[in-house]
Amino acid sequence: MDMDRRQFFKACTGGLAGSSLALLGFSPEAVLAETRNFKLTHATETRNTCTYCSVGCGIIMYGLGDKAKNAASAIIHIEGDPDHPVNRGTLCPKGAALLDLVHSQSRLKYPQVREAGADTWTTISWDEALDRIARLMKDDRDRHFVARNGEGATVNRWLSTGMLAASASSNESGYLTHKVMRSLGMLIFDNQARV
Numbered sequence: 001m002d003m004d005r006r007q008f009f010k011a012c013t014g015g016l017a018g019s020s021l022a023l024l025g026f027s028p029e030a031v032l033a034e035t036r037n038f039k040l041t042h043a044t045e046t047r048n049t050c051t052y053c054s055v056g057c058g059i060i061m062y063g064l065g066d067k068a069k070n071a072a073s074a075i076i077h078i079e080g081d082p083d084h085p086v087n088r089g090t091l092c093p094k095g096a097a098l099l100d101l102v103h104s105q106s107r108l109k110y111p112q113v114r115e116a117g118a119d120t121w122t123t124i125s126w127d128e129a130l131d132r133i134a135r136l137m138k139d140d141r142d143r144h145f146v147a148r149n150g151e152g153a154t155v156n157r158w159l160s161t162g163m164l165a166a167s168a169s170s171n172e173s174g175y176l177t178h179k180v181m182r183s184l185g186m187l188i189f190d191n192q193a194r195v
């Protein structure tokens with residue numbers, strides 16, 4: 001488009017006036033005045049521990065669905081907990097990718113059992129799993145508990161079953177687990193969180 005010097009200054013002045021008015025809020029387009037919605041604004045915060053390794057970093061999980069009846073809940077964001085004494089808000093790359101684990105199609109959500117000789121796993125209920133574990137532990141302890149050693153000294157040992165506690169245990173649950181297992185006479189006991 002051809003334009004002389006006078007027309008050029010006229011166009012510039014018009015454009016400047018238009019954009020200034022828009023910045024002052026007189027724009028017919030609301031877009032300039034609109035603030036962006038923060039994606040966590042309506043999320044519920046839940047504190048937890050990273051499930052991956054024995055460092056036990058603290059995390060905050062943000063979930064949609066404020067427990068209203070018609071709201072479908074879903075975890076939409078996970079980040080390090082700045083108040084947690086272990087990691088002070090930081091996460092390693094594995095922890096930073098926790099959201100993928102939460103939504104993974106192959107994540108195991110229920111107890112499963114593979115019977116002796118079977119080549120497939122069967123899903124069972126939590127009640128069944130806990131009853132089964134308790135039954136097997138009791139039977140094994142009854143069979144193998146050693147009250148006294150060869151010299152007649154009281155030892156109260158149960159050496160045929162072991163326990164591995166999870167890395168995400170708190171101090172309190174770790175303490176209680178230790179007490180319960182030792183009170184049964186179990187000596188083979190370890191905790192993943194022992195770094």
Ligand code: SF4
Pocket residue numbers: 050051052053054055056057087090091092093094095096
């Ligand atoms: S964030 Fe990384 S270092 Fe921390 S517990 Fe998870 S896997 Fe371990």
